[in-house]
């Protein structure tokens with residue numbers, strides 16, 4: 171099986187479904203260009219039938235971006251597919267992403283239909299889209315909760331109808347990693363024509379398992395992962411692109427690789443956060459403000475001696491600059507001495523002791539001490555001397 175994992179970015183579609191974070195076309199083009207620079211393989215640019223603005227964004231992104239495949243989402247009907255075909259007219263590489271619910275819950279309570287009818291609608295949608303576009307991805311919505319034998323039947327039928335990629339979404343973020351991985355393995359082992367398509371994983375984060383589930387899928391044979399910058403998306407979000415890229419890079423023993431230029435991860439995270447006016451949580455893996463900040467005395471001492479004592483990722487590899495030693499009331503002498511040296515004060519043992527005592531007094535009244543505070547501190551101990 172090939173090592174290469176295709177990165178399908180859906181920041182501009184599933185990600186943009188976050189309430190209050192809608193982007194205009196200019197902002198979307200800027201992000202799409204940054205995604206191209208990042209090295210993603212597919213950009214899901216929108217859901218063209220949903221609004222004239224979304225349709226127009228797919229058109230303009232198709233003109234502006236030439237390397238990645240541009241993908242447009244549809245439901246399983248001809249009207250949606252016609253709009254997607256039109257919106258993709260300028261795309262150099264194009265893909266239509268069509269699909270329908272696969273769980274009994276969706277079949278009964280969303281479509282008021284039957285398994286047979288829904289499978290036929292999926293097949294018809296793929297056949298119709300295939301008349302216009304060669305690259306067709308099919309999503310079996312709510313696959314995470316679908317009956318596995320029915321799901322396998324559906325996947326086999328849509329591949330026979332022309333699907334080149336089969337997306338197995340855990341739409342509600344329900345699965346455990348073992349369950350999701352087993353689902354992918356079942357499809358690899360039991361769908362006769364599975365070698366004619368790439369299996370894609372699309373996981374939501376309702377239980378905080380989106381990245382773990384996506385990884386379980388890849389380990390079991392999927393070769394495309396659908397993800398977003400900063401893990402944004404419906405409800406609790408989607409699998410986070412930066413996490414998947416760095417897991418694959420950090421764990422070479424998995425035998426997987428992506429085309430991601432990891433040095434762009436922090437810059438694009440900031441761009442998406444600013445454009446959407448959506449803060450990234452400080453402790454977010456890889457791109458959070460604190461991802462490379464050390465504040466407790468024990469850790470600081472270890473990092474100052476040898477960075478890898480407490481860092482498994484080199485911050486430069488993700489475009490985060492260097493590690494930071496944050497000064498708080500939990501910091502030790504090693505950290506204080508290190509930060510003072512950075513601003514030009516080299517203290518002997520006795521002066522450091524005096525400075526540390528004063529430092530703790532200041533740190534108890536302030537959450538974090540900055541360089542300016544350290545200068546004040548040094549002045550105050552000069553006076554005391």
Ligand code: KIV
Nearest residue numbers: 184309311312339341
């Ligand atoms: O979560 C989901 O099932 C989706 C599909 C539309 C692919 O976003």
Ligand code: ZN
Nearest residue numbers: 184339341372
């Ligand atoms: Zn989704």
